[in-house]
Amino acid sequence: MASLVVAEHDNRTLKDSTAKTVTAAAQISTPVHVLVAGQNCDAVAQAAAKLAGVEKVLVADDAQYAHMVAEPMEALILSLADKYDAILAPATTNGKNYLPRVAARLDVPQISEILKVVSPDTFERPIYAGNAIQTVQAPAGKKVITVRTTAFKAAGATGNAAIEKIAAAADPGISKFAGEELSKSERPELTSAKIVVSGGRGMGSGENFKLLEQLADKLHAAVGASRAAVDAGFVPNDYQVGQTGKVVAPELYIAVGISGAIQHLAGMKDSKVIAAINKDEEAPIFQIADFGLVADLFKAVPEMVQELTRLGY
């Protein structure tokens, strides 16, 4: 039949995670259709139409989808589900929010955060904070899947799909968006940045994160954090990298003042190169770091910034 990918976007730009989910979908069932649910989201639909391998983009433009509130999203996706044998979303906080509702209503298990499509009904997914990889076979019937996007390459922008407006589904009327407080940053997004610099409890304060920001600015890197740094209020919750935060796999991950608990490693151990700065030479982070520096971060990070400046960064 076909697969349906629910697009991740902010009504203005299509997120990279959608292009990666399209890649996974194409390995499960073709043709691939993309659903853009939002408000005044034309630019997003245009971008989705350019994704290689996408045959059709369905656009539901309505106020109830402006913030992807779960209950209206469930109703909309269910109204389309008949025509698809696989429904996929990136494993973002949006996808994780609405997609299990769809699975439950279709009476099928959801397969969360797939890492690999082994065959159209068999998938690899991480369990126990990525300390084990489960290969699971889905039963016959519809597949409902969230995709760990760091594990898939983004579909290119060489496509030219048709765009079709579709009607909104009736709003269940039991929930409504009431506001948001988004972190503002000029830096690249954590999950798509090529370089990530993360700080942990060792940073000591939110003020001290400025030191990491200097390093990040030199490297055009995103800034992340451990749970301990978020819990201590040094940085906002959306900085958290790990099993229960964001999963990143950049070209380079620099962990500063982070011990390397399994829950943190779960979110970054697939990075291409890992560098770690910690004053404790026994810190577990060193067991997985390509480059380890046993030092006080308050000395080491300024040294890095200085050397980068000298090298013309």
Next chain:
Amino acid sequence: MKVLVPVKRVIDFNVKVRVKADQTGVDLANVKMSMNPFDEIAVEEAIRLKEKGKAGEIIAVSIGPAQASETIRTALAMGADRGILVKADGDVEPLAVAKILKAICEAEKPGLVILGKQAIDDDSNQTGQMLAALLGWPQGTFAHKLDITDSAATVEREIDGGLQTVEIKLPAIVTTDLRLNEPRYASLPNIMKAKKKPIDEKTPADYGVDVTPRLKVLKVTEPPKRQAGVKVKSGTELVDKLKEIGAI
């Protein structure tokens, strides 16, 4: 208003799990088990609502082996009022858990169900959302802050971009994120008191739910291992090395 809190017995978060050599799963023999950490946060939130006079009875539910009664006892020692143990051996998938919880909700009629956002063993992050959909209730997942009135809940949620607030009608489902609260430790007197609190024993069949797994686990393997690399002596050398290999 009754509050239902589903609590799962999982491998303690401090345990480094080992994959079994025959690739059938992870080694659970002689491993420390605890309440899923997100569920402790859920129990704590329910107790705080009760302390503020916004919740009445708190019911802790666990679906699992006989030992899951210990997990329920932990919730009772924290301050839950009674427990329901739905005995089932082997893995019960989130959809089946949600179906059992739905039946319990229909019998108990809670105004609120607070679950963890994620069980740290299967890392599914589904059960609360599935339960909400099966009941036709709204949800406030990944809760960072929760406010309740007689007929609605305001839930501030941890999302990828920051925080989002939704207003949902009661009855509703809430799932907890790490910053919602810091769970209390049970005091010794409360642990003693908990021993007298009632736990009902049920089976999935009592609720008419078939818990046979729908997904077939073909194998469980170890992820690729990373090796420790080299040590450098200064921030300067670190930058030079990263430049050498083209990482920056």
